[in-house]
Amino acid sequence: MTDLNATAMTACKDDQRPLGALSRPADAEERLANAVRTILEAVGENPEREGLQDTPQRVAKMYLEVFGGLYEDPREHLKTQFSADQHHAAVIVKDIRFHSMCEHHLLPVHGKAHVAYLPAGGRLTGLSKLARVVEGFARRPQLQERMTDQVAQAMEDVLAPEAVLVVIEAEHMCMSMRGVRSPGSTTVTTVARGTWKHDHTARMEILSLLRG
Ligand SMILES: Nc1nc2c(ncn2[C@@H]2O[C@H](COP(=O)(O)OP(=O)(O)OP(=O)(O)O)[C@@H](O)[C@H]2O)c(=O)[nH]1
Ligand SMILES: [Zn+2]
DSSP states (O other), X not given: OOOHHHHHHHHHHHXXXXXXXXXXXXXXXXXXXXHHHHHHHHTTOOTTSGGGTTHHHHHHHHHHHHTGGGGSOGGGGGGOEEEOTTOOSOEEEEEEEEEEEXXXXXXXXXXXXXXXXXXXXXXXXXXXXXXXXXXXXXXXXXXXXXXXHHHHHHHHHHHOOSEEEEEEEEEEHHHXXXXXXXXXXXXXXXXXXXXHHHOHHHHHHXXXXXXX
């Protein structure tokens, strides 16, 4: 008899995509182009007609670009660090625009990420590095909740701040252009770690600065 709890736990474990880099298959572009040709044929199109002749190759390159974050470890960016012993206040980078791809439908997700952290021991990273981390995790087949968590986890792993808060607001094309067809609806996800996880007042203060 199947142990449902064990199955659920395995599924959950498998869902934990590693934060680090995958290796890119040597024949990735060729396989992608073949797959796109198959899709065109399956919908009844003729991949040899003039307008579609270069499409499989173009789409193959496009996928390798939008999934480029699979082949990097975004945590590397956070290794650029500075110290400012006297800085004990929160650092906030708002409105980091990103594009991602939902892993269920492989349709675009676009939105803004806001990242805040409370440095520990005056340990800072470059402001642009927060945007690079968001970009790195966005350029993967993603779940918005997982992406929010991964950004927070990367900050904890490398910068070890006293607290971190990540908010992502995004529109999912799989909800806008197909299925339920609910254009304009936005999904908001938040992850708080460190002292902001339990300090409600501090978390609300940072949240209002992030979203204000
Ligand atoms: N939690 C979460 N769900 C997502 C995300 N991106 C897409 N989804 C949802 O994933 C679900 C997949 O549901 P399914 O019933 O398996 O697929 P479907 O029949 O295409 O679902 P519909 O979109 O409702 O037509 C949908 O409800 C999507 O809205 C995400 O980042 N996080
Ligand atoms: Zn989707």
